[in-house]
Amino acid sequence: xxxxxDVSPHKLDVAVSGQDGGRTVPYTKAGLRRVLSLVxxxxxxxxxxxxxxxxERARVGFLQAHGIxxxxxxxxxxxxxxxxxxxxxxxxxxxxxxxMPTPSRRSAS
Numbered sequence: 001x002x003x004x005x006d007v008s009p010h011k012l013d014v015a016v017s018g019q020d021g022g023r024t025v026p027y028t029k030a031g032l033r034r035v036l037s038l039v040x041x042x043x044x045x046x047x048x049x050x051x052x053x054x055x056e057r058a059r060v061g062f063l064q065a066h067g068i069x070x071x072x073x074x075x076x077x078x079x080x081x082x083x084x085x086x087x088x089x090x091x092x093x094x095x096x097x098x099x100m101p102t103p104s105r106r107s108a109s
Contacts, residue, residue, distance in 0.1 A: 003044045005035065005059070007052040012059070016042045032062050039068055050075040 006013035008027065012035055015022035023038065025031035039047055047063055047070045049056050060070050 001042050001044045003039050003042060003047045005047060005049050007050050007056050007059075009055065014038055016044065027059075032059065035059075036063065036066055036068070039063065045069065046071055048073060 002017045004015045004017075006015075010027050012025050012027055012031055013022055014025065014035055016038065019042075023034075025034045047068055049060060049070060049072050051072050051074050056072060060072060063070050
């Protein structure tokens with residue numbers, strides 16, 4: 001299970017793999033605690049964030065301080081790929097990928 005968090009100065013958009021929709025929480029201490037709660041409830045193996053010129057640092061540090069594995073991705077290759085493909089070409093992940101099992105959180109032994 002993975003959690004994706006979209007970066008914005010005033011809000012956090014959170015999506016959990018295998019779940020419909022997502023949640024939006026304010027970028028406040030209470031919002032960060034809500035994200036932490038969502039991540040722990042999902043038993044996610046990884047949280048993925050996009051790099052935003054430093055905007056993500058406090059959130060990444062907060063999650064890591066609570067034992068959550070976080071990957072920070074460069075959004076440019078994704079943006080370049082979608083521009084090259086054109087918006088009409090994106091059809092979502094292939095069906096075999098949708099049926100793949102998601103990793104579970106590793107236990108700290």
